[in-house]
Amino acid sequence: MGVTIHDVARAAGVSVASASRALSGRRKVTPDVAERVARAAAELGYQPNAVAKALRDQTTGTIGMIVPGIGNPFFTTIVEAVEHQLQETGRDLLLCASQYRPDIEARRLETLLARRVDGLIISPCDIEGSVPAVLNAARRVPLVQVDRYIEGGGADWVGVDDDSALAQAVDHVAEGGARLVVFVGSRLMNSSARSRLSGFERAATRAGVATMPPFLGEFTLEWGVEVGRLLLDADTMPDAVICGNDQIAVGLVRALRTGGVRVPEEVSVVGFDDVGHAAMCDPPLTTVRQPVEEMAAEAVRLLGLVRVSDPRPAQRVAIAPRLVVRETSRPVAAGGGK
Amino acid sequence: MGVTIHDVARAAGVSVASASRALSGRRKVTPDVAERVARAAAELGYQPNAVAKALRDQTTGTIGMIVPGIGNPFFTTIVEAVEHQLQETGRDLLLCASQYRPDIEARRLETLLARRVDGLIISPCDIEGSVPAVLNAARRVPLVQVDRYIEGGGADWVGVDDDSALAQAVDHVAEGGARLVVFVGSRLMNSSARSRLSGFERAATRAGVATMPPFLGEFTLEWGVEVGRLLLDADTMPDAVICGNDQIAVGLVRALRTGGVRVPEEVSVVGFDDVGHAAMCDPPLTTVRQPVEEMAAEAVRLLGLVRVSDPRPAQRVAIAPRLVVRETSRPVAAGGGK
């Protein structure tokens, strides 16, 4: 490897400055020079060295992204959406997974910063453990949080409006006649877990439905299955269960049905995210759709606005989600839930 | 931003060379100097600039990876595994999705090359359309293909032994008593589609089972559902169907059951990949497990061995897969399939 702009200049019989100008087209050159440089570059197979350009320009055209894990379809989807958005502006994605561990997350943040990414998009894995590293990073480079966020609010955030989401879910099952509702989510180590639970509680109070103590475990299918079994063994079965994500919901529906409980006739189940196979599973899942593409677009847009030096109040963009009714929830009861 | 090694040197009262040596520890310095440099660096919050280092060293510590799409759980899993392997050696992953389009793939390859990645791992999206760009890239930088590959064999490859995989699958259903077997895969635009189909045909011949014409569509759940419907409408139902991946298999099982056909009693279904929820779906899927972690490790290892200049024959590493029997296939018939 290694044909440089010097080689091109020599072959074209001009100075490197002219070659640079001709190649970039950002400054006028004689048509003749432009011509010769273009041909020389083509013949030599010249390819500009982005590393040198980055050093010179003090900008890499690279955005770093850290998500807890790419095994979770929600994160996969958002990574895909961000990658897509970045393409539009000719930037590239440096992707890392923190594996749900703050120490790994902090290390990845360091190497991304060392590589001089132009910006950072992160979904912090732990609402407490992620704080110092994220805040420190935000001090050095534009940073926006997606979905999950850390406490203390020093950095921008874009995500879904969990209050609205849970209100839609609870109102929906209430309209279907549910009187006793339960929430199944994850342990409260990340912001999503917390705000969805509190959103649920507010919504239930407002809708006037009774609740059982929430089940808090993991955002996984396995946890959904486990809760399903727990519910089957308990003496009271709720009329509806609202889940923190789709994977939990799918596991729960399966366990309930296996245990002989009919969904949605006896129990309504509502998921959250609407990524992956929520629409294609059996039965198709009623769920709250996260506006992933909009979130990604907004995150990328925010990145362009952030000024590290300027301590303007952190932006918080909560995008309204939409309930998608499919077949795991009862339709509105004729005559209403009165 | 911007405390450089010069700042550190000045603060420590030494030359930049000493500062560099002290920081890297690759050459001896006085304990005193080491001490002062370390303190200065810490106080100033010095962070080495990886871009400058890359320009100087002519190596970026970055590996580029291109997969068709991260919506497919198989690719997600392999990306995760590669990322994991790279961590071990302190390198980072520059990830791109070609979105199954050779033109996008070629463009991404260009920008990765411009960024001077130290190596490339790619699953070419199209067995013909991907050829020129991939071959050209392989000429400039160590490149290894994973899973899919292009024809012409100019570049290293690591993947699964499709012949062995299909033989295991076919033999298994034959032992379960199947006489008529069909293959459901994707259109033959990529190597996996082709080699799985031909592996199937060879295996069927050798096992002495009859076959129906294959169904070739997409590697998606939707395609599985569609084929299920087609099968229900046809006059002959096979005893077993072997699928090109798990998503097809899951869709197929669902459609068959919805149509009143019992799986595995009437029809055995075998998937391929064993990623995502193959084990957790209902019923748990019998499938051929791809050794993803080994494939990733092997790919990363090969990357380190490739010498661009040295035109040694391209390596082809086919890792043996293992059939995982779960509940969508009939167990061995008592008395054998005789």
Next chain:
DNA sequence: GTGAAAGCGCTAACAG
């Protein structure tokens, strides 16, 4: 419009 030269931040000769 063009060329010479400086400099982005770093490390590895090469002298001392």
Next chain:
DNA sequence: CTGTTAGCGCTTTCAC
């Protein structure tokens, strides 16, 4: 053991 210096490839003043 330490300091000086060149140079990785590129763009952009600054003179002409």
